[in-house]
Amino acid sequence: MKVFCTGASGYIGGSVAAHLAAAGHQVTGLVRSGEKADAVRAFGIEPVMGTLDDAQVLARAAQAADVVVNAASADHKGAVVALLDALAGSGKAFIHTSGSSIVGRRSRGERSDDIFDEDTPITPSPARAARVELNHFILGYHDKGCRPIIICPSLIYGIGHGAGRDSVQVPLLIKLAKKRGNATHAGPGENVWSNVHIDDLVPLYMLAIDKAPAGSFYFAENGENSMREACVAIDRMLGFAGPPSAMSMQEAAAEWGEGTAEDTMASNSRVRAERARRELRWRPKARPLIEEIEHGCYRE
Numbered sequence: 001m002k003v004f005c006t007g008a009s010g011y012i013g014g015s016v017a018a019h020l021a022a023a024g025h026q027v028t029g030l031v032r033s034g035e036k037a038d039a040v041r042a043f044g045i046e047p048v049m050g051t052l053d054d055a056q057v058l059a060r061a062a063q064a065a066d067v068v069v070n071a072a073s074a075d076h077k078g079a080v081v082a083l084l085d086a087l088a089g090s091g092k093a094f095i096h097t098s099g100s101s102i103v104g105r106r107s108r109g110e111r112s113d114d115i116f117d118e119d120t121p122i123t124p125s126p127a128r129a130a131r132v133e134l135n136h137f138i139l140g141y142h143d144k145g146c147r148p149i150i151i152c153p154s155l156i157y158g159i160g161h162g163a164g165r166d167s168v169q170v171p172l173l174i175k176l177a178k179k180r181g182n183a184t185h186a187g188p189g190e191n192v193w194s195n196v197h198i199d200d201l202v203p204l205y206m207l208a209i210d211k212a213p214a215g216s217f218y219f220a221e222n223g224e225n226s227m228r229e230a231c232v233a234i235d236r237m238l239g240f241a242g243p244p245s246a247m248s249m250q251e252a253a254a255e256w257g258e259g260t261a262e263d264t265m266a267s268n269s270r271v272r273a274e275r276a277r278r279e280l281r282w283r284p285k286a287r288p289l290i291e292e293i294e295h296g297c298y299r300e
Contacts, residue, residue, distance in 0.1 A: 001025045004065035006052065006072035006079065008045055009036040011087045012153070013071030013096055014162025015198055018043040025092045030072065038165035055082035062086040062222045067209055071097040075131050080138060081083060089145035096138050097210055097280055098152040100194060100219060102265035108249055109187020111226065112268035118217055118275040120219035125261045126224060128148055135217070142215035142239035148213045153220040155203055157289050159297045169193070169264060170289075171225075172232055174298060183235045183244040186266035189228030194221035197286030207280040219271040222284035227265065233293040 003020050021027040021044035029039045029045040030052075037047035038074025047157035051073055054059040054243055060084045062068045070083060074097060102124055103116045109219040116122065141148045145200065175204045177183040199221050208264020231244035252261035287296055 001060055001067060002046070002065045003027045003067045004029070004056075004061040005069040006030045007070070007097070008040050008047070009163045010071065010155070011160045011164040011167055011200070013069065013199070014040070014164040015202050016071060017045050018162030019202050019206070021045050028065065030058070030061070043162050044108050051251060052076045052079035058082040059086035065092070066134070067093045067095070069095045069097075069205065075100045075134065077134055077137070079115065080134060084138065084141045084146065084148065087146040088141065088268075091145060091147065092214075093147040093149060093209055094138070094141070095205060096135075096150045098131065098135055098150050099135055100152050100154040100221070100269045100271045101263055101267065102271045103271060106261060106262045107161070107266065107268050107297070108192050109185060109189050109190055109227070109246070109266045110153070111190040111192060112270065114268065115270045115272060115273040117220075117221055123260055125263070127259065135240065135253065139217065141214045147212075147214040147216070149208050150217045151204060151208060151220055152218065152271070154196055154269060155289075156196055156201060157292055158198040158286065167198070170230065170293065172240075172256060172260075172265070173230060174247065175232070175290075177234050177238055177240065181294045182240050182242065183231035183238075184247050185231045185244055186229040186247060186249060186261055188246055189231060190223065190226050191266055192224050192225040192226045192270045194219075194271045195289045196220045196222050196284065197292065199286040200284035202275055204280070204282050207276075207282055212280060216275070216279070218276040218280070219273040220272045220276060220285070221271050223288050224270055225289050229290060230293065233290045237294050237299055290294070
């Protein structure tokens, strides 16, 4: 199988691309520099030089592939249009990576009891309205002779399988804890995110490539934790005494930027991967988030 992957030097795309290459598939990956080209070659991936703004580069690579995995950006419509237009009428699979912050609200570290599965209507926050609209646009291409599929991961943890080793939220919390000598969350830290191990997420991409119907949308999760719970585990892992500390949203924005602080680190994103388990028989089995932090890869 020939696979073209955007984000091939990143965390999700790099993990998926490396897994496919290791399985014997012919994988090409979009990269922006010679350094990243060397990084992906080390995992058996043939680099394609370009960016998400290079529509002709994307179209040529997509047309030469049997499957396209878009994992570089959940929000870049120009790249999506170039790739989908190149695949129209081919019957080929287009696997797009979204993110479960589409269900989130700016809750400033407070807990929400709202839980979403794939059939729950979503009224997105202003920060995620364009992403939800793009998801609808992508799935609409099932009427144009290709097989669009969206995978929507929650908080991802674990070490990547390819050139990109780190996810977003947990490394940010660990870095801040080391800087301050104590794990710190935004606001009270009671906000809850569903989560999924990268070792479980990659097999979901494989299942989607193999058998997901055109127009499918899948959340990816295998549990949930509050940011405070994650911070408690980080303190234990680092050997810091006492409970985690809280910082104001102003402090959080200064550390991480307003968007990351408000829409990722202090929001709620509680989802259930009902459809992936039911339709694809996805069976996640990697160690839970708290156990991974305290006893797994983050201790290295």
